[in-house]
Amino acid sequence: MIRTxxxxxAYGDALVVDNVTLDIPAGGVTSIIxxxxxxxxxxxxxxxxxxxxSAGTVTVDGLDVTRTPSDVLARRLSILRQDNHVSARITVxxxxxxxxxxxxxxxxxxxxxxxxxxxxxxLDLGALANRFLDELSGGQRQRAFVAMVLAQDTDYVLLxxxxxxxxxxxxxxxxxxMRQAASELGKTVVLVLHDINFASWYSDYIVAMKHGKVxxxxxxxxxxxxxVLSEIYEMDIKVHEIGGQLISVYYG
Amino acid sequence: xPKLIFGVLAILVLAVISLFIGVSDVxxxxxxxxxxxxxxxxxxxxxxxxxTLALILSGSALAVAGLLMQxxxxxxxxxxxxxxxxxxxxxxxxxxxxxxxxxxxLAKMLAATVTALIGTALFMQILRRIPLRSxxxxxxxxxxxxxxxxxxxxxxxxxxxxxxxxxxWQLGDFSAVLRGRYELLWxxxxxxxxxxxxxxxxxxxxxxxxxxxxxGLNYRRVLTLGxxxxxxxxxxxxxxxxxxPFLGLIVPNLVAMAVGDNARRAIPWIVLLGxxxxxxxxxxxxxxxxxxxxxxxxxxxxxGSALFLYLLLxxxxxxx
Numbered sequence: 001m002i003r004t005x006x007x008x009x010a011y012g013d014a015l016v017v018d019n020v021t022l023d024i025p026a027g028g029v030t031s032i033i034x035x036x037x038x039x040x041x042x043x044x045x046x047x048x049x050x051x052x053x054s055a056g057t058v059t060v061d062g063l064d065v066t067r068t069p070s071d072v073l074a075r076r077l078s079i080l081r082q083d084n085h086v087s088a089r090i091t092v093x094x095x096x097x098x099x100x101x102x103x104x105x106x107x108x109x110x111x112x113x114x115x116x117x118x119x120x121x122x123l124d125l126g127a128l129a130n131r132f133l134d135e136l137s138g139g140q141r142q143r144a145f146v147a148m149v150l151a152q153d154t155d156y157v158l159l160x161x162x163x164x165x166x167x168x169x170x171x172x173x174x175x176x177x178m179r180q181a182a183s184e185l186g187k188t189v190v191l192v193l194h195d196i197n198f199a200s201w202y203s204d205y206i207v208a209m210k211h212g213k214v215x216x217x218x219x220x221x222x223x224x225x226x227x228v229l230s231e232i233y234e235m236d237i238k239v240h241e242i243g244g245q246l247i248s249v250y251y252g
Numbered sequence: 253x254p255k256l257i258f259g260v261l262a263i264l265v266l267a268v269i270s271l272f273i274g275v276s277d278v279x280x281x282x283x284x285x286x287x288x289x290x291x292x293x294x295x296x297x298x299x300x301x302x303x304t305l306a307l308i309l310s311g312s313a314l315a316v317a318g319l320l321m322q323x324x325x326x327x328x329x330x331x332x333x334x335x336x337x338x339x340x341x342x343x344x345x346x347x348x349x350x351x352x353x354x355x356x357x358l359a360k361m362l363a364a365t366v367t368a369l370i371g372t373a374l375f376m377q378i379l380r381r382i383p384l385r386s387x388x389x390x391x392x393x394x395x396x397x398x399x400x401x402x403x404x405x406x407x408x409x410x411x412x413x414x415x416x417x418x419x420x421w422q423l424g425d426f427s428a429v430l431r432g433r434y435e436l437l438w439x440x441x442x443x444x445x446x447x448x449x450x451x452x453x454x455x456x457x458x459x460x461x462x463x464x465x466x467x468g469l470n471y472r473r474v475l476t477l478g479x480x481x482x483x484x485x486x487x488x489x490x491x492x493x494x495x496x497p498f499l500g501l502i503v504p505n506l507v508a509m510a511v512g513d514n515a516r517r518a519i520p521w522i523v524l525l526g527x528x529x530x531x532x533x534x535x536x537x538x539x540x541x542x543x544x545x546x547x548x549x550x551x552x553x554x555x556g557s558a559l560f561l562y563l564l565l566x567x568x569x570x571x572x
Contacts, residue, residue, distance in 0.1 A: 050462050074468025081462050088458040088513040089328055098456055102468040106452040108514075132512055152467075 001026045002047055002156065007056030008212075009042050016042045017099070018212035020056070026155075028204035029182045033196055038209040039169045040192045041082065041160050048079035048158050049192075060218045066075060074102035078149045082164055082192075085142075092144045094138040096120055099151030103240040119151040122177055124170075138165035144173065149150055150181070157181065160192045171195075182205055196237075200224045200246050208232045223249060259524040263308070270304045273294065273535060273544045298431045303523055306426055306434040307534050307548075308527040310498065311439030315526025316447050316519060317485040318500020319507075320478045321372075325379060328508075329564075330393040331500030332368075332486040336397035336524065340371025341483070341490045342421050344407045350412060359373040361436055371401060372479050412449035421505045424496040424549035426534055436488045437570050443481045446524060451515035454478055458513060461478035496530065496549055496554030503529060 002024040009017040012085075017039040018116045024030050032040045045051035047058050049065045052186075060077050062203050077203045078099075100112040107117075120129050123143040127249060133141055142165045157178075179202050181187045193199045198207055207222040208216045215232050216223060224246040229237040237250045253471050278300060302492055318331035325335065344367030345360050352359065382389060391498060409418045420428075427512040447454070456464050457474045464471040489495070507521045530548065533555060537546040 050465050069464060070470060071468030074466065076571070077465050078402075079462070084460065084462070086459050086463075088323070089508045090454065090455065090512050090514045094455075094512070094514045095459075098452070098459070098463075098467060101452065101456065149466075240539065 001061065002188070004043070004047065005057045005059075007043070007046060007058060007100035008054045009039070009046060009051065010054045015212050017046065020209075020212070020214055022207065022214055022217070023141040024188070024190055024207070025205060026061075026188050027182065027186060029178055029202055030205040030207060031191045031193045031199035032207045032209060033187065033193055033199050033232070033242070034215065039212040040209050043209070044079070044158055044160050044192055048077060049073065050079060050081065059204075071102055076178070077158065078152040078153055078154040078164065080145050080149045080160065082161040085241065086141075086143055087157070089132045089134050091130050091132055092136070093120065094195065095133060095144055096125075096147045096151045099148040099153075102152060115153055116153050119147040122150060123147040124173065131164045139167060139170060140248055142166060143174075152176075155188075156188045156190070158190045162191060163193065163195065163196060163198065168198040178202065179215065196224070196229065197250050200248065221246060254285045254526075256520055256524070259521070259528075262529050263524055263531070267304050267308065268526060270307065270429075270531050271300045273538050274300065299429070300464045302431045302434045303426050303534075304428045304439055304531075306493055307530045308432075309437040309440050310424075310493055310496070311526040311528075311530030312498045312518065312523040313437070313485045313526075314442050314489055315503035315522045315529075316444045317482045319498065319504040319515065319518060319522055320447060320454060320482050322504055324375065324453045324475055324478045324482075324511070325390060325399060326458060326460065327390040328385060328505060329388065329501060330394060331498070331504075332372075332482060333495060333497050333500065334391040334398070335394040336401055337368050337376045337482060337486045337493045338490060339398040339401040339405065341365075341368040341487045342418070342495075343367050343371070343401050344419055345560065346405050346409055346414065346418065346488070346489060349406070357436055359543055361439075361487050361491045364491055366485050368486050368540035369480060371397070371454060372483055376475070376479070390495070403420055421490050421494050423547050424494040424552070426549035427545050427547070436494055437492050440488050442483050443485050444519070445508070447478075447481055447515075448519045450474075450477060451519055455513065456517045458515075492548075494549060496552050498525060498560055499529065499552060502559045502563065503555055506559075 003018050004022045007017060007020045008015060020043060034040050042051065045052050048091055066177045096116050097108060100108060100115060104112045120126060123146055125143055125147055128136065128140060133144065144160055162174055166174060175198055182189050203220055206218065206220055207214060208223065210232055216228055216230060226237055226239050229248060235250060237248050240247050240249060276295045278292045278295050286292050319331045321332060321335055322328055342362040342482055344364040348355050348360055375397055378393055379390060382393065409415045453469060453474045456467055456469055456470060461471045461544035464474065503522055504527045506523060507518050511517050533551040534548045537548050537551040539544060
C-alpha cells in the first residue's frame with residue numbers, strides 16, 4: 001500500500017499539493033484524475049521521491065520513501081514522468097536493459113535478458129529494438145520508456161500520463177497491459193490520466209484531485225457519476241452506460 | 253569486437269609513423285645499426301616515444317572527457333572547451349605560477365583541477381537557471397563563461413608579464429614533450445579507466461535526473477564523479493601539453509552517429525578515435541612545413557572547426 005500522510009508541496013506561497021492524506025490500495029489499477037494544475041503529477045513525483053516534500057511523509061509498503069536507500073526503493077517502485085526529453089542516442093534495447101539496473105547493476109544475467117525481451121514484446125517494440133531513440137516517433141519513444149519501467153519489474157508502477165502521444169490502438173494496448181500487470185502479475189499500477197473514459201474502463205480505484213487536495217475517491221462506479229465529475233471539472237458531464245461500462249460524454 | 257581490434261591496429265600503425273617523423277635521423281635502420289647509447293636510440297627514448305604516448309594519452313582522455321560533459325550537461329555541443337573548464341584550468345595554473353613560481357608540474361595540475369572543477373560546477377549551475385535550454389544556448393553560455401574567465405587570466409598575465417607563458421597552455425603543442433615531462437598524462441588513462449568502469453552510471457545520468465533517481469542512483473553523486481573526472485583530465489592535459497580545441501566535441505559526436513551514446517559501448521571507440529585524430533593532426537603539423545612544426549592546436553583548430561560546422565548543419569530535428 002502507498003500511504004501519504006499530510007503531504008504538501010509549496011512553490012513560494014502557492015500550495016500545489018495541500019495536505020494530502022491518501023491510501024492507495026495494493027494491487028489493481030488506481031487512476032488519479034483531475035483538471036490541469038490539480039497537483040496530480042506533483043503528488044506522484046513526491047510519492048516516487050523524485051521531488052522533495054515541503055511537509056508530510058510517504059510510505060510504500062511501510063518504507064519511508066525519503067529515508068529508504070534509493071536503490072532499495074528502485075526494486076520496489078518505478079516511476080515514469082511525462083515529457084521525457086532524452087537526447088542521448090541509445091537503442092530501445094539498451095534503454096529497456098537499463099530498467100534492470102537496480103537488480104543487475106549493469107551485469108545482465110539470463111533472467112535479466114528474459115525480462116528485457118518480455119518487456120520489449122509486451123510493448124510491441126520487437127521490430128524497433130535496435131533502433132536509436134532519436135529515430136523514433138513520440139509514441140514509439142513513449143512505449144520504449146514504459147517498456148523500461150516494466151523491465152524494472154517492481155511491485156509498484158507509477159506512470160504519469162502514459163497515454164501521451166499514443167494513438168488509439170496503442171493507448172488501449174497500454175491500458176490493457178496495465179490491467180494485465182495488475183491482475184496476472186499482482187502489481188500495483190498508479191496512473192495519472194486525463195481521459196476519464198480510459199480511467200473508467202480500466203481502473204479499479206479512482207482518485208480525483210482539485211486545487212492540490214483530494215476532491216473525491218472511490219471505486220470506478222462511485223466516481224464516474226455526473227454530479228461528481230461535473231463538480232471536479234467544473235463543466236457539464238453526462239454519464240451513459242454503454243456495453244456495461246460507464247462512459248462520460250462532455251462534448252458540445 | 254573485430255572492428256575494435258582493427259581500430260587498435262590502425263592506432264598502432266599511426267603511432268609507429270609518428271615515432272619516425274622528425275628532424276633527427278631516427279629510422280628503423282639507424283636504430284639497428286647503432287648502439288643503444290648513440291643518438292638515434294636516445295632521441296627515440298627521450299623524445300619520440302614520450303611524444304607519441306603523450307599524443308595518445310591526451311587525445312583519448314580529452315575525447316572521453318567530452319563524452320562525459322555531453323552526458324552530464326545533456327547537450328551534444330558541450331566539451332571542456334565550451335564549458336569554461338579549460339579556461340578555469342588555465343586560470344588555476346596562472347594563479348599557482350604567480351603564488352609559487354617554482355611549483356612542480358604536479359602542484360600546477362592539482363591547482364588546475366581545483367579551479368577547473370569550480371568553473372565547471374559554475375557552468376552547470378548557470379545551466380540549471382537558464383529557463384530556455386535551447387541546444388545551442390548551452391555551449392554559447394559555456395563559451396561566454398570561458399571568455400570571462402580567460403579575460404581575467406589575460407589581465408593578470410599581462411600585468412605580471414606572463415602572457416608568453418600563458419600561450420603554452422592555451423595552444424596545444426607536443427613539440428616540447430620529453431621524458432620526465434609528460435608522465436602526468438598517465439593519470440588521464442587511469443581516469444578513462446574509471447569512466448569506463450562507471451560507464452552505465454553516466455549513460456543513465458544522460459537520460460536525466462528523474463530516470464537516474466528511478467533506477468536507484470544518486471544523481472548528484474554521478475554528477476560529481478563525472479565532473480571531477482572531466483576537471484582532472486582537462487587539468488593534466490592543459491598542464492602537460494596545452495589545450496586541443498573541439499577534440500572532446502567532435503570525437504564523441506562522430507562515435508555517437510555510428511554506435512550511439514551508450515557509454516559502455518562508446519568509450520572504447522572514443523578512446524581509439526581520440527588518439528587517432530590527435531596522432532594524424534600531429535603528423536600533419538610536423539610534415540606540412542618540414543623541418544618546422546605547426547602546433548597541433550592550430551591544425552586541429554582548422555580541421556575541428558570544419559567538422560564542428562558539419563555536425564551543426566547535419567543536426568536532426570530530434571536533437572533540438
